[in-house]
Amino acid sequence: MNYGLKDKVVVISGGTSGIGLATARLAVADGARVFLIGRSEENGLSALGILDADPEMVKFIQADVSTIDGCQSAAEAVNKAAGRVDILVNSAGVYREQWRELVTEDEYQEIMDINVKGTLFLCQVMLPLMTEHGSTIINIASDAGLEGNYGCPVYCASKGAVVALTRALALDYAPRIRVNCVCPGDVATPLVEKQLAAGDYTLEEMAEPYPIGRIGQPEEIAHVICSLASPFNSYMTGSIVPVDGGLTAK
DSSP: OOOSOTTOEEEEETTTSHHHHHHHHHHHHTTOEEEEEESOHHHHHHHHHHHOOOTTTEEEEEOOTTSHHHHHHHHHHHHHHTSOBSEEEEOOOOOOOOOGGGOOHHHHHHHHIIIIIHHHHHHHHHGGGBOSSSEEEEEEOOGGGTSOOTTOHHHHHHHHHHHHHHHHHHHHHTTTEEEEEEEEOSBSSHHHHHHHHHSSSOHHHHHTTOTTSSOBOHHHHHHHHHHHHSGGGTTOOSOEEEESTTGGGO
16 A cells, blocks of 8 residues: 655654554555654553564654643654654544543543643644645544544543544644544544443444444554545545444434
8 A cells, every 4th residue: 555655754642552553554564754652651662562663764752642741742852853744643542431420520631631632732842843845634533523422421522622623723734734634433442442341331232333333443544544644635634534334424
């Protein structure tokens, strides 16, 4: 698969697992130089081992993007190592199931800080490193950002905010930088594994609402992300792309 990413500098928050790691794998295979941002050094080293690529082509940056200082330290590390950013993928995210009457302030803060604040401020601090022509930002939201879902009101609100933020940034950054958003349904990632372990339903029950008959795989979402990042899609900006097995088509 040729996405046209050869020699591009790709920064992926939440890049040490799930959709972010799958995106890194495709980008590296396409010849990109990739920086993975994550909070856990253990997960970062594990991701580097999984990718098994030239150390000059893939690096891990330990940073917490839920804080402005964490976003800034990540930008400084990328600037020192590469001096520019061609593609930014905001894949860091957290999911919590909590009924509205049980939501705590700490839960609200955690979800909003990682899912919304992290996306906004990582875009802000990476902007000076993005090139004048051909740079792109891909934000990862959710089907829950397009329609409501049971038992996770704050998560739905956070992903809806990412959708709206994408549209706003696409206008503000045009024509210099393209900004698009991918909205996956349930995907077989560590986040979903935790969700199933903590919930009272099975994988089969989770898959039941999907017209395609199953949940997604990280590589399927990663392919769409790399396609949106590709210079071959240079006319796309402000687009909100569901990749959800037909869930939001109903």
